[in-house]
Amino acid sequence: MLLAFCVTGCKQSANTTATPASQSSTQNLNGAGATFPYPVYSKWFSEYASAHPGIHINYQSIGSGGGIRQVTEGTIDFGASDGPMTDQQIAESKVAVMHIPTVLGAVVPVYNIPGVTGNLNLAPDVIADIYLGKIKKWDDPRLAKDNPGVKFPSTAILPVYRSDGSGTTYIFTDFLSKISPDWAKKVGKSTSVKWPVGIGQKGNEGVAGMVRQSPSSFGYVELIYALQNKMTYGAVRNASGKFVLATTDGVTAAAAAAAATMPADYRVSITNASGDASYPISSFTWFLIPTHSQNTAKTETLKNFLTWMLDHGESEASSMGYAPLPTQVQAMVRKSIADLH
Amino acid sequence: MPSSRMTTEREPGYSIPDQPSFAPGVASADEPPSGDSAPSLIRDYLSKRGSGRIADRSFAGVMLVCACSIFAIVAFIFWILVLRSNLSLAEFGWKFFTRSAWDPVAGDFGALPFIFGTLATSLLALLMAVPLALGVAIFVTELCPKVLRAPISFLTELLAAIPSVVYGLWGVFVLVPLMRDVIGPFLSKTLGWTGFFEGPNFGVGLFTASIILSIMILPIISSLTRDIMLAVPNSQREGVLALGATRWEMIRVGVLRNSRIGIVGAIMLGLGRALGETMAVTMVIGNHPNISKSLFAPANTLASVIAGEFSEATGDLYLSALIEIGLALFLVTIVVNAIARLMVWAVTRGAPVGAA
Numbered sequence: 001m002l003l004a005f006c007v008t009g010c011k012q013s014a015n016t017t018a019t020p021a022s023q024s025s026t027q028n029l030n031g032a033g034a035t036f037p038y039p040v041y042s043k044w045f046s047e048y049a050s051a052h053p054g055i056h057i058n059y060q061s062i063g064s065g066g067g068i069r070q071v072t073e074g075t076i077d078f079g080a081s082d083g084p085m086t087d088q089q090i091a092e093s094k095v096a097v098m099h100i101p102t103v104l105g106a107v108v109p110v111y112n113i114p115g116v117t118g119n120l121n122l123a124p125d126v127i128a129d130i131y132l133g134k135i136k137k138w139d140d141p142r143l144a145k146d147n148p149g150v151k152f153p154s155t156a157i158l159p160v161y162r163s164d165g166s167g168t169t170y171i172f173t174d175f176l177s178k179i180s181p182d183w184a185k186k187v188g189k190s191t192s193v194k195w196p197v198g199i200g201q202k203g204n205e206g207v208a209g210m211v212r213q214s215p216s217s218f219g220y221v222e223l224i225y226a227l228q229n230k231m232t233y234g235a236v237r238n239a240s241g242k243f244v245l246a247t248t249d250g251v252t253a254a255a256a257a258a259a260a261t262m263p264a265d266y267r268v269s270i271t272n273a274s275g276d277a278s279y280p281i282s283s284f285t286w287f288l289i290p291t292h293s294q295n296t297a298k299t300e301t302l303k304n305f306l307t308w309m310l311d312h313g314e315s316e317a318s319s320m321g322y323a324p325l326p327t328q329v330q331a332m333v334r335k336s337i338a339d340l341h
Numbered sequence: 342m343p344s345s346r347m348t349t350e351r352e353p354g355y356s357i358p359d360q361p362s363f364a365p366g367v368a369s370a371d372e373p374p375s376g377d378s379a380p381s382l383i384r385d386y387l388s389k390r391g392s393g394r395i396a397d398r399s400f401a402g403v404m405l406v407c408a409c410s411i412f413a414i415v416a417f418i419f420w421i422l423v424l425r426s427n428l429s430l431a432e433f434g435w436k437f438f439t440r441s442a443w444d445p446v447a448g449d450f451g452a453l454p455f456i457f458g459t460l461a462t463s464l465l466a467l468l469m470a471v472p473l474a475l476g477v478a479i480f481v482t483e484l485c486p487k488v489l490r491a492p493i494s495f496l497t498e499l500l501a502a503i504p505s506v507v508y509g510l511w512g513v514f515v516l517v518p519l520m521r522d523v524i525g526p527f528l529s530k531t532l533g534w535t536g537f538f539e540g541p542n543f544g545v546g547l548f549t550a551s552i553i554l555s556i557m558i559l560p561i562i563s564s565l566t567r568d569i570m571l572a573v574p575n576s577q578r579e580g581v582l583a584l585g586a587t588r589w590e591m592i593r594v595g596v597l598r599n600s601r602i603g604i605v606g607a608i609m610l611g612l613g614r615a616l617g618e619t620m621a622v623t624m625v626i627g628n629h630p631n632i633s634k635s636l637f638a639p640a641n642t643l644a645s646v647i648a649g650e651f652s653e654a655t656g657d658l659y660l661s662a663l664i665e666i667g668l669a670l671f672l673v674t675i676v677v678n679a680i681a682r683l684m685v686w687a688v689t690r691g692a693p694v695g696a697a
Contacts, residue, residue, distance in 0.1 A: 163645075164653065165445075188446035191445075191653045192650050194447075197629075198629065199545055200629060202623060202649060217543075
């Protein structure tokens, strides 16, 4: 009897192909990948499903590594990643994949210094040297130079990093590799790196919790996390010499500055972008969409969803704390969507 | 045996083949026993519900399959671990377990810091938990008034029931500040000369992880020790007392000496749990793979590095190295558990029944 139910169900879904494209047969798309944009993606997918009944897009936030692995194996319909795929990963992939940027994220430095309550100005090399272990105490003259009038204690700094691999670490180490040749040589950039000093905690909440309750500590968290938990974070000096406190506008400005030289495959790092208002520790997060799929119905649905994302989704992103794509990049993405087939 | 009870009514020439005791005299379910009257009502009823012999043998077969499935699962896990770590094995060979490196960017991996972290935290936890657990067990079996016995045992076992994530949270919010502000300075003042308590103390580190682990393995060791000690016959206790021993001497000579092997087995089981503990450790150990003499320094363990880095591990060599760490942990845990089971079996097989 169960079998009969299944068979009739299948027959029914096959019979509804006569309806218009946006309300075509029941479709299930499966995606997996990055955890950072999971809140905004799940909001988008549920809104898209209510606007287009019958289309269900499932997304599992298993991590960027898992997303890349599964989309290159062809086990999911699309992936998502906080860091672009490397050339080697693209060469080894069974499925040709296109990167589509969706929203922007940023990483902010947080700290807990007894007696200091305002937003500190942090130079990039100072941050790198804290994590390299070269700057050991808070009353170092390099910190005092950018923060006149702030009374620093002479206690040891405890650097806190992410013990689990994450896109946040990727963005942060990407920035540090750009501005510190020492860092690029000794540590490099990745979702998981060999930190010279400090202690690791699990997740944004682990780092934030450790920083919050350890006096004289220093860490890095996602901007959204800091905003939602009302944490005090520092301003970072960008490539144009201005100390910028992270906001969604500053992050979008960084992407806009990079839009002029954006490569066609969108695999670009926008950390340390120039421009007075750009926040230097920003990054895209991408969808990984197979360029050519056997299932044309699924590709159609994906293309429709991506267009919907540009029309409606981006404007909602900032209300959730994610920075939307700048208009120049949105125009480029619209053209790229047409190349999916 | 029930089957022999049933067969005494039958003719002597009739032989019943071997059957398990739950289905007595079932061999000839289809034919009446020769020379006897009709089979009993119960036998008749059971036979009408399907032939007893087939049901019997298939039941035994299904149970055998279930038992073998356990072996099959363990063997399968081992095989998959070896298979998936072949990249890392090919790259580093057996030196993987003696190298001290963990650099995902450069593709340089070695398990030594994690093996050190795992062994150091587990052994330190044992050092702290064993005296405490033995004390609890001795108190509950020998010294405690009968009315307190049940509540204390219940509370000790409750410790085992608390999920390890809860221990981790308690550790982060209670133990870490305590370590940083109270226990750490005290230890470096009194025991700083040993060299084990030097360097900056941020609350997280080897020592904090060991404390949490010791609380987690305490109930295992204490409840097993209590069972072993209860298995020592009263004649031993009375004999020692009759020779003029005091209370403590009686416990030491009459009970503990006899339960030595079992206690070691219980300790090995506690060690097995400590070796594999992940969540509570990863929250308080600092996750910085290095080998240091100071107990205040952060470290990392085999289980916590896998839990932390597995989901975002990009790159086949990285993944393979993590799986090889899993293989190391698997082997260590199996060996420890096997030794423990052997020892517990060694002591209980000779103990007389009903020692209490």
